[in-house]
Amino acid sequence: MDYEDKRIEELLSYQILNSSTEDELDDITEMASLICDFPISLITLLDDKVQWIKSKKGIEIENNDVKDSFCKHTLDKPDDIFVVENAAIDPLFKDNPIVQNSPNINFYAGVPLVSKNGFVLGTLCVLDHKPRTITENQKKTLQILAKKAMQFLTTRKLLLNQRNEINTNALRLKKLTDNVPGGIFQLKMAIDGSLSFEFISKGMLKLHPSVTMEQWMENPEIGFSLIHPNDLDDFKIKLMESFEKLTLLSIKYRVKKGKSYVWHLMKGNPERMHDGSVIWYGNFQNINDRVEYEIAMEQIAFDISHVLRRPIANLIGLTELLDKKYTFTDNQILEYVGYIKTVSLEMETFTRDLDEIYRLKKEKITGYGKDFYNKRLK
Amino acid sequence: MKIVCVIDDDPIFVLTVVKLIQIENFCDKVVVYKNGAEAITGINACLNSGGELPCIILLDINMPVMNGWEFLEKFIEIPDHTIVDLFISTSSINRSDVTKSKKYKIIKDYLVKPITSKILRELSKK
Numbered sequence: 304m305d306y307e308d309k310r311i312e313e314l315l316s317y318q319i320l321n322s323s324t325e326d327e328l329d330d331i332t333e334m335a336s337l338i339c340d341f342p343i344s345l346i347t348l349l350d351d352k353v354q355w356i357k358s359k360k361g362i363e364i365e366n367n368d369v370k371d372s373f374c375k376h377t378l379d380k381p382d383d384i385f386v387v388e389n390a391a392i393d394p395l396f397k398d399n400p401i402v403q404n405s406p407n408i409n410f411y412a413g414v415p416l417v418s419k420n421g422f423v424l425g426t427l428c429v430l431d432h433k434p435r436t437i438t439e440n441q442k443k444t445l446q447i448l449a450k451k452a453m454q455f456l457t458t459r460k461l462l463l464n465q466r467n468e469i470n471t472n473a474l475r476l477k478k479l480t481d482n483v484p485g486g487i488f489q490l491k492m493a494i495d496g497s498l499s500f501e502f503i504s505k506g507m508l509k510l511h512p513s514v515t516m517e518q519w520m521e522n523p524e525i526g527f528s529l530i531h532p533n534d535l536d537d538f539k540i541k542l543m544e545s546f547e548k549l550t551l552l553s554i555k556y557r558v559k560k561g562k563s564y565v566w567h568l569m570k571g572n573p574e575r576m577h578d579g580s581v582i583w584y585g586n587f588q589n590i591n592d593r594v595e596y597e598i599a600m601e602q603i604a605f606d607i608s609h610v611l612r613r614p615i616a617n618l619i620g621l622t623e624l625l626d627k628k629y630t631f632t633d634n635q636i637l638e639y640v641g642y643i644k645t646v647s648l649e650m651e652t653f654t655r656d657l658d659e660i661y662r663l664k665k666e667k668i669t670g671y672g673k674d675f676y677n678k679r680l681k
Numbered sequence: 682m683k684i685v686c687v688i689d690d691d692p693i694f695v696l697t698v699v700k701l702i703q704i705e706n707f708c709d710k711v712v713v714y715k716n717g718a719e720a721i722t723g724i725n726a727c728l729n730s731g732g733e734l735p736c737i738i739l740l741d742i743n744m745p746v747m748n749g750w751e752f753l754e755k756f757i758e759i760p761d762h763t764i765v766d767l768f769i770s771t772s773s774i775n776r777s778d779v780t781k782s783k784k785y786k787i788i789k790d791y792l793v794k795p796i797t798s799k800i801l802r803e804l805s806k807k
Contacts, residue, residue: 604775605775608772608773608774608775609743609772609773609775612772612773612774612794613691613694613772613794615772616694616772616793616794616795617691617693617694617697617794617795619795619797620693620694620697620698620701620794620795620796620797621693621697623697623701623795623797623798624697624700624701624704629704642693642696645693646693
């Protein structure tokens with residue numbers, strides 16, 4: 304990339320070429336005219352084709368071709384002021400259309416607008432219809448004003464970038480919250496106990512297909528009508544407890560979904576506001592699979608502790624009886640061996656069934672059949 | 682007379698524990714009931730015909746018809762029930778069962794099967 308490409312890239316980063324006029328730049332051209340006593344003053348920016356007139360004072364002029372501009376002669380001299388005292392006799396400019404025709408420019412002085420990286424983006428320039436000279440003080444004033452103009456452009460660019468970043472972040476946040484499974488919320492309870500959602504994500508639609516986003520925003524208490532009657536009191540008690548003591552909200556409850564109920568979990572972190580109200584930041588989620596899994600695990604634990612332990616205890620009991628310190632007849636011993644066999648067979652059947660029982664449970668919870676696991680194992 | 686009452690639906694357990702009680706000379710008489718309902722009826726019938734309460738009851742929890750907990754609710758209605766040393770005797774190591782058993786004053790201890798001769802000997806000390 305050569306110097307000119309880099310300069311254009313820098314210029315574009317200011318996002319100003321196609322923007323509307325800026326009061327701050329108009330003030331600067333006005334000051335340049337008044338203080339230095341020139342009838343015309345301009346702030347121009349130059350890309351590879353167009354001279355963009357960002358501010359004009361004392362002349363009606365539109366963006367024009369960069370090849371006819373006086374300003375292009377400043378582009379490679381960031382430290383100098385470019386002055387043409389009498390264009391009509393200057394070999395470089397005497398044939399220029401704006402010298403030949405209206406507005407018949409004869410005098411030009413341009414101070415480069417230099418970016419932090421040293422690129423000339425354009426100029427602050429003063430013009431006159433008649434030939435004249437410029438004093439050192441006038442030059443100094445123009446340089447100060449050019450610096451001000453550049454400061455304004457830099458600040459403007461910074462603000463634009465920040466605003467873009469905020470917009471991008473807000474957009475990203477919205478996408479994230481809308482796509483997170485479950486409903487993210489910001490719920491407020493006023494001191495009179497009234498509830499309102501300050502924010503709620505679209506995930507709620509999936510959790511509760513029968514309630515619209517507008518309905519949630521209008522009245523969160525619509526949720527109470529969905530909660531299983533046996534869980535509603537507990538739900539309200541825990542919500543009030545969190546309101547009063549600022550305890551972390553964590554409520555398991557069943558909600559109506561179609562004709563049946565599914566398990567949901569509400570979690571929230573409370574924060575007390577100045578007016579005494581409380582705002583919870585948290586989320587709703589469907590934990591039905593988890594709860595079913597927990598129930599299955601409890602069943603497994605129960606099966607092991609009750610069903611499997613019984614024959615084991617019997618086996619130990621029987622072998623304890625057969626311990627050598629007691630004397631038994633052959634018939635008695637045979638009888639006990641028969642019992643041991645019965646108990647062993649009982650265990651055999653139970654452990655055989657266990658595998659099938661748990662496979663069915665797993666299928667019910669995960670929704671995946673035997674084939675799914677077999678395929679994965681291959 | 683020292684009577685031991687076993688309330689349990691598992692015939693093999695009953696067989697081994699009765700045999701053990703006999704071998705250990707633990708008591709004068711063993712009475713067996715298959716579930717809580719049979720036990721309540723049996724105990725009441727015995728009391729009505731002038732019999733006495735057992736000294737020791739070994740009570741299973743999981744039983745058909747009337748389980749151990751339900752039996753306890755009925756049993757504490759019997760006057761003088763406190764003279765009986767009642768032990769839960771179960772193969773369950775379920776924590777909730779253990780916790781629940783602590784709520785009953787009448788339960789002397791929670792015994793996990795198998796009931797060995799060593800456990801039997803310690804019962805008489807309690």
